[in-house]
Amino acid sequence: MSITTDQLRARAAGSLWLRLAAVALPLLMIAPALWNGYPLLQWDTGGYLARWYEGYLVPSRSTVFGLYLHYGEGFGFWINLAVQSLATLWLLQLTLRVLGLMQTFRFVAISLSLMLSTALPWLASMLLTDIFAGLSVLALFLLVVGASRTSTLEKISLFVFTAFAAATHSATLGVLLGLCAAGWMVRPFLGGRLPLAGLTQASLTIVAGGLMLVSANYALSGKLAWTPGGYGVAFGRMMQDGIVAQYLNDRCPRERYKLCPYRNALPASADEFLWGKSMFNTLGRFDGMNEEMGTIVVQSLKDYPAWQAGAALRAMGQQLLHVATGEGTNGWIPHTRGIIERYIPAQAAPMRAARQQNWGVNFDDVNWLHVPVALASMLALVALLAHALASRRLDDLTLLAVTVTLALLGNAFICGVISGPHDRYGARMVWVATFVVLTAAARRWGEDDKAR
Template structure:
């Protein structure tokens, strides 16, 4: 009976993570989905669309409308939650199955995680890579080589899927390296420091392999050993939005070195406001496409970015701070999930026309989203869990629950780092922080259960 209860809880957890896709009648799509699907069909790397994640989707297509891909994404989450329970709560058997099922159900019910497990987009890979990296470094003793390899593959997938995730994982590796170095100066922590050092190396190796996977896959498919193109242009879009690009051109133009000088006025909207990041990148009439588009404009925009950093360091710092703070406050579910994804539809029409009828029949095309109601729960839960992390880390360390303390601190640093990277290097959007915020609730669950179990053990010893 206990085995049956555990199995049922895991099945319910899987269904909860797939719920948005089941509601939709088709895996959830995003503006960028088509760009990833196209990787196996086009003859050059996609701008801002990492080839490895495209291969992940195409490899799990199986003529089943990409359902295998989102099932695998959901199973990755369930497996990581289970490994967290093993590592930090020492659970086994039916208790572990019940906690994994119930915990995943809770995450799906009151955070936006299921909208990422059900979505054809690498946003989920950022969060799962963070959790897998922690478990690689801080996980349980005596785990099998197979589990270690699987955790490494999750890190590799995350690092290979987006350059922003690479920056986040690199920052977390450096954060743990600093903690380990500091621990060597404190005698009670030297054993932990020695034990964790080689594990940090395993995490760093997985990160390096994930980074290397990108140019290797581009070499294999397109004969181009290069990273995902377009990063300079994404960054320049924020400079347009913040007015730094306009300030630079006003000071430097006319200058034959910069084609953008001829289009200064078009960096503003008709009402006189600064053109925003998304408008500069994606509007067909944007100056970006008049000076060479994604392929031709990159060198010029990169040069303007570099020279503006030297010319206006104060403006860059102020803009970066504003973007970071704004990003910290954006955690709503549903950002960008609208009914019109014309590029994804076009890609399907070109390469997988058999998918178009189901894609068009999906509930998503009818603009029938429940996000307003969902965010009445998701937003306050997300902020409350995020705010509770440093408090729970402090209490966990004070009461001798170091594993839970390190986990909650790690997640808190990850959320802060993610807000900085995404806000500063791209542009503040709700989905950037929302895709990781479920880790905050998981951290709170683990810390509370760890503290409760520690108190129960103490009381039993006193009895």
């Protein structure tokens, strides 16, 4: 069959689009860092960077992610951003392909829309675990649902990526574990829609991620242990809700706690207590207070179950609404700056010269768009699920929408209940809802075009 001139031109144009996208999209995905002149840093970045050098475990700082950052030091951490950018684009296109919706123009349009209207490029431009939270949800979905439409190499890559993401942060591991548990519970009702092999592989990523984390902890600290800090973070949230003060008032007359003398002077926020200049420092921080905080957390759950349940539901609801981009990413990051200057002096000069370190990064303008887009995306996701339920349409896109909805709820519960509501925890996950909504809209437009 002969090929017409118009067909040749169309193929050439498509090939040009593909080449342009292959070059431009990875750079645009980390455009905030390129504009900043250095990878974006956050309050917590220094704690991860220091793990290689300090050789001991600290609360909520994954050694796995610390090692990942360490291996990028010689390249000014730009190699880390390259990995994050390429991994993001790979998972976006692979998801579209598994859904049967992959077209070059559609992929470029959706990618650009996400870059302009969500926190995604800011997350990809940052030396922090947050980019892997949302990406891991897509990877887990692809492992389960896309088993018959992905190659062996892709399955291995998805497995390794998901296990790594689980090892970077306990909240991410918790969300993935919850998704797997939900998958096993509904599988008897869905049968072949959730293949046994895919669900098993997805579940094993949690095991692999846990082993990865414990192994890294042992390699760096000599301790065969999980990353510490769970009780301290939960204690901070309970203190913020007033539960700790009530518990101390009830117990201190007959029991001796280190915090009893301070029960009427507790800080108003968990962040002020754990990271500010509070009695927590005076009493030995985590080393001196971990046992007592654990006791108070466990006992207060028993003593005030209704109060705890109400506080948890409020925190979860509030967390769903905390979605602004950029929390903790400003010019005031003294710990992270100090870690870089002490342990990686070669990076000190370019770090100091960046816009962020000179207070040139402001998220007010981007959040004018990001926040309403995020909130609208969650509402649209609910509408999408309601329409699918009404029409009894359970296709792969609906399964993805269900997966993302459960991930958002799980993330809000884990982060809101344990750490307390923060914009950072919402922003790192909600962009996936926008991706699902854009994908559904693209499919609808495609169906309308075919109908014409």
